[in-house]
Amino acid sequence: MEPLDTHDFTDDDTLELPAEPMRLNMGPSHPAMHGTIRMVLDLDGETVVNVDVQPGYLHRGFEKSCERGTWAQVFPYTDRLNYVSPMLNNVGFALAVEKLCGIEVPERGQYYRVVLGELARICDHFTCNAASGMELGAFTPFLWLMKVRDWIWDVLEKETGARLTHSFGRIGGMAMEPTPDLAMDIRAILPEIEKVVVETETMLVRNRIFMDRMQGTGVLSKERALELGVTGPMLRSTGVAYDVRKDSPYMVYDRFDFDVPVGEDGDNYDRFCVRMEEVRQSMRIVEQALDQMPTDGPVSVDDPRMMLPDKERVYNSIEGTIAHFKLIMEGFAPPKGEVYSFTEGGNGELGFFIVSDGSGTPYRVRVRPPSWFNLQSARELLIGGMIADIIPTFGSVNMIGGECDR
Amino acid sequence: MSKALLDRLATLLGDKLLETTDFRGDEVALVAPADWHAAAEFLRRDEKLAMGQFTDLTAVDYPERAPEEPRFDVLLFVRNPETHKRLRLKTRLADGKTLATLTDLWAGASWAEREVYDMFGISFEGHPDMRRILLYKEFEGHPLRKDYPIDRAQPLVPYRDADDTHKLPPFGVDEGQPFARTDWSRRLEGLDAQVSPSLAVAAGQRASLSSEEVHPVHAPEPAADAAASEN
Numbered sequence: 001m002e003p004l005d006t007h008d009f010t011d012d013d014t015l016e017l018p019a020e021p022m023r024l025n026m027g028p029s030h031p032a033m034h035g036t037i038r039m040v041l042d043l044d045g046e047t048v049v050n051v052d053v054q055p056g057y058l059h060r061g062f063e064k065s066c067e068r069g070t071w072a073q074v075f076p077y078t079d080r081l082n083y084v085s086p087m088l089n090n091v092g093f094a095l096a097v098e099k100l101c102g103i104e105v106p107e108r109g110q111y112y113r114v115v116l117g118e119l120a121r122i123c124d125h126f127t128c129n130a131a132s133g134m135e136l137g138a139f140t141p142f143l144w145l146m147k148v149r150d151w152i153w154d155v156l157e158k159e160t161g162a163r164l165t166h167s168f169g170r171i172g173g174m175a176m177e178p179t180p181d182l183a184m185d186i187r188a189i190l191p192e193i194e195k196v197v198v199e200t201e202t203m204l205v206r207n208r209i210f211m212d213r214m215q216g217t218g219v220l221s222k223e224r225a226l227e228l229g230v231t232g233p234m235l236r237s238t239g240v241a242y243d244v245r246k247d248s249p250y251m252v253y254d255r256f257d258f259d260v261p262v263g264e265d266g267d268n269y270d271r272f273c274v275r276m277e278e279v280r281q282s283m284r285i286v287e288q289a290l291d292q293m294p295t296d297g298p299v300s301v302d303d304p305r306m307m308l309p310d311k312e313r314v315y316n317s318i319e320g321t322i323a324h325f326k327l328i329m330e331g332f333a334p335p336k337g338e339v340y341s342f343t344e345g346g347n348g349e350l351g352f353f354i355v356s357d358g359s360g361t362p363y364r365v366r367v368r369p370p371s372w373f374n375l376q377s378a379r380e381l382l383i384g385g386m387i388a389d390i391i392p393t394f395g396s397v398n399m400i401g402g403e404c405d406r
Numbered sequence: 407m408s409k410a411l412l413d414r415l416a417t418l419l420g421d422k423l424l425e426t427t428d429f430r431g432d433e434v435a436l437v438a439p440a441d442w443h444a445a446a447e448f449l450r451r452d453e454k455l456a457m458g459q460f461t462d463l464t465a466v467d468y469p470e471r472a473p474e475e476p477r478f479d480v481l482l483f484v485r486n487p488e489t490h491k492r493l494r495l496k497t498r499l500a501d502g503k504t505l506a507t508l509t510d511l512w513a514g515a516s517w518a519e520r521e522v523y524d525m526f527g528i529s530f531e532g533h534p535d536m537r538r539i540l541l542y543k544e545f546e547g548h549p550l551r552k553d554y555p556i557d558r559a560q561p562l563v564p565y566r567d568a569d570d571t572h573k574l575p576p577f578g579v580d581e582g583q584p585f586a587r588t589d590w591s592r593r594l595e596g597l598d599a600q601v602s603p604s605l606a607v608a609a610g611q612r613a614s615l616s617s618e619e620v621h622p623v624h625a626p627e628p629a630a631d632a633a634a635s636e637n
Contacts, residue, residue: 064549
């Protein structure tokens with residue numbers, strides 16, 4: 001056999017490896033990424049030269065499906081938009097239809113929506129941060145935060161009957177009254193949540209490995225974020241204090257004392273910290289809302305055009321039966337017109353642009369998903385970074401497939 | 407509330423501003439498709455409007471309108487990050503017409519315009535990357551048009567041709583599970599092409615799976631084979 005080392009390599013330039021970019025497919029289903037998405041990467045060594053982010057693998061035709069049922073039948077679909085915080089979507093859609101009709105929900109219902117919505121927001125931020133930590137090897141904080149999410153889900157289950165897909169919002173209110181234990185149950189878990197927040201921060205925020213991976217990666221500038229339509233914690237991490245709850249208060253958010261945390265650098269670390277701080281602010285809002293919430297009174301408007309009658313009336317009177325039948329079969333018909341209503345969802349501005357032709361079926365329901373525009377910015381965050389930075393960056397962008405692809 | 411925004415836009419645009427509405431606090435300005443980009447540029451660059459934050463861009467299909475009227479509404483939602491004021495710009499576009507892209511004003515318009523193209527078939531002139539985004543490129547039709555039936559079946563897509571890919575598709579173009587409800591009556595009559603391979607062979611719709619024209623067999627050449635065995 002011929003020995004391999006007879007050739008003299010020292011002055012032979014032709015054996016230099018050619019530096020051509022490598023094309024790598026990441027996804028649609030990749031074990032290191034949550035969410036089904038495909039990224040076509042052009043790599044120079046380990047550096048990302050170009051990336052084509054291709055969403056759409058979870059497209060189920062939300063907007064088309066809405067155009068064939070009644071307005072009330074949209075609620076179960078909205079649960080499946082951002083499936084980490086379905087209550088915020090329920091309320092967002094209900095507010096859009098109420099804006100179109102020009103009605104306002106009774107005060108108790110508004111507080112109830114705020115309380116459940118902020119609990120959902122805590123779940124949303126915890127899920128994102130838990131996954132961010134786990135993807136960088138910190139598995140324990142993930143388990144702690146999932147534990148908290150389960151406590152919150154216990155409360156939501158007791159209130160709504162479902163842990164995840166509540167379908168609890170109604171046009172003109174909520175499906176049920178709050179249970180008598182609502183305040184007690186939530187007050188029991190709030191101090192425990194605070195402990196877990198502190199524990200998690202102790203574990204991660206000053207952790208050398210975590211900081212090295214998160215700081216300075218996935219940097220987004222303030223101007224670019226605004227131009228790209230980025231909203232929510234991602235926009236606030238760049239230093240823009242835009243929060244719909246503060247800047248265009250809806251429901252009763254103007255009655256609470258809370259802060260809008262902002263970051264400075266717009267990197268992954270800031271996004272993590274902004275989310276963690278927002279959990280604290282949400283807890284402040286929940287506490288104040290529970291204090292201010294009226295103990296009795298209706299949670300829904302008293303309007304037979306949109307609210308289903310009591311089951312007792314449905315089964316015992318012909319008027320109730322007919323009212324129920326008309327609402328189920330024909331649906332509630334909002335006035336003709338088009339409105340855009342926006343709320344602060346888990347990931348940013350969750351907007352609903354709805355068009356009514358005056359019938360019981362929506363003419364058009366456009367949801368402005370915050371994830372969609374946040375994900376659009378991911379291309380800029382990834383280019384120039386290392387391939388390993390894709391994981392924390394994609395995690396902190398928090399693309400939720402159901403909402404992004406609809 | 408803030409009629410000032412629409413008034414400012416009216417002074418900038420003059421008679422190019424066709425109509426303004428203010429329904430439930432949403433301010434809407436209607437312009438002709440030819441003035442779409444110019445109006446958007448005022449929204450972006452004028453120091454009093456300064457709509458620096460892109461919010462959304464979408465379309466609505468109105469096929470029931472009179473035939474001489476344009477079919478689509480295209481809407482742009484923008485926001486001023488300082489004053490928190492919002493404005494909606496609207497235009498009416500006929501089927502088959504194109505609109506100027508706004509990606510040079512707000513980079514965020516890119517995916518929104520691609521989605522409108524995907525869902526409504528409205529293409530945007532000057533867009534750097536006008537492809538479908540949520541659906542795949544072989545998808546037939548534009549699903550958010552009102553004349554697209556919600557239960558329409560899409561054809562199965564053959565494997566894409568890629569260089570150096572020698573991979574046999576598991577199904578022919580006309581077989582396998584369709585992406586919508588199965589029309590069983592047509593299938594029993596043998597009219598539905600999307601049948602199982604054996605039924606399709608029996609109905610004469612395709613050649614047998616083992617026949618050469620479907621799966622060409624690459625047998626090694628006998629001479630080379632014999633030479634190799636001798637060594």
